[in-house]
Amino acid sequence: MYIIVVGAGKVGYYLAKELLEAPEGHEVLIIELDAAKVERVTQELGDIALRGDGCEAATMEKAGYGRADMVIAVTGDDEDNLVVCQVAKAKFSVPRTVARINNPKNETIFKQLGIDTTVSATAAILAQIEQELPIHGVIQLLGLKGGGLEIVEVKVPQRASVVGKRIGELLLPQQSLIALIVDSDGTPRVPSNDTMIRGEDQIIAVTRRENEDALRAALTNSSSPAGG
Amino acid sequence: MKVVIMGCGRVGATLATWLDGDGHDVTVHDIRPDALKRLQPEFKGRRHAGNATDQDVLARVSLRQADAFVAVTQGDNPNVTATEMNKHLFGVRRTLCRIYDPIREEIYRDLGLETISPTLVGAKLLKDLLDKQEVAADGETEG
Secondary structure, eight states, X not given: XXXXXXXXXXXXXXXXXXXXXXXXXXXXXXXXXXXXXXXXXXXXXXXXXEESOTTSHHHHHHHTGGGOSEEEEOOSOHHHHHHHHHHHHHHHOOXXXXXXXXXXXXXXXXXXXXXXXXXXXXXHHHHHHHHXXXXXXXXXXXXXXXXXXXXXXXXXXXXXXXXXXXXXXXXXXXXXXXXXXXXTTSOEEOOOTTOBOOTTXXXXXXXXXXXXXXXXXXXXXXXXXXXX | OEEEEEOOSHHHHHHHHHHHHTTOEEEEEESSGGGGGGSOTTOXXXXXXXXXXXXXXHHHTXXXXXXXXXXXXXXXXXXXXHHHIIIIISOOSEEEEEOSSHHHHHHHHHTTOEEEOHHHHHHHHHHHHXXXXXXXXXXXXXX
């Protein structure tokens, strides 16, 4: 594949390096405005850097956006990454565009504007923190297209009232379904109505967005108030 | 009309002053608080220092109720991003976006933004002036 990487900061540099080393034998070009960074890439990785503005038409022509299979914009500015990808798509019909975003809230608008993939280190770190934190909340895993359904993860606390009950006995919110249970030792079980809920179970469920709180309450609330 | 102007450079500040003088409700945004000093003390609108390509900041200055949004920062790309957010996320009816790069301007016009390239407008004005002078000079030699 011919892959154009825009931005030769740390992300762009190591991305290009990995792509060059990949067994697929990609053709890689890095576009960077800063002469010192271009120099560093040329010295370390060879003649694969072009100095210029990655969203200026003259640079784009020279870089051959027209024959690129993929454009990956990884500058430090969300605005620049958005424009690089949009122009690559609109003017050069690049089949696949990837934008790095710093503000996770930009994901929606980037997708809406036709960027194929967004990658956010901020969002990835946040997700990691949420996974590690011993809170008994609902973690959104995946939104399902249309219908407002989503796949969520809920960890059942030891003292939850559902511990020891069978799935058939549970009162879950409308259109909520327990799809998978992962034991505290990491064994996945496909649940049936007879499956018993145990403390520290990780429950993967499908639910409607508006029922998320009700589902969390159903699966995590204690049987009696604290101290009772 | 409720207007939000992003970018308080010479153009942004002048436009804000004119609209304010016409009695419109004007909010001026700039990421650099210093730039807002370009507005005269008589300016009655709101001054706001903040990053206007951050959706939370945009929402806070109640863009949902704005009738028009104008992006005139120095950067083409921040102008594009902020304009797209206002148009698509906040449903602002009228959005104007300044893009210096004529090629990028054409692309975004095709993508449905209302854009203006001062590069083209400025060059055109200068050329018209030169053409006019040439005609006048030609007239002189003939006459």
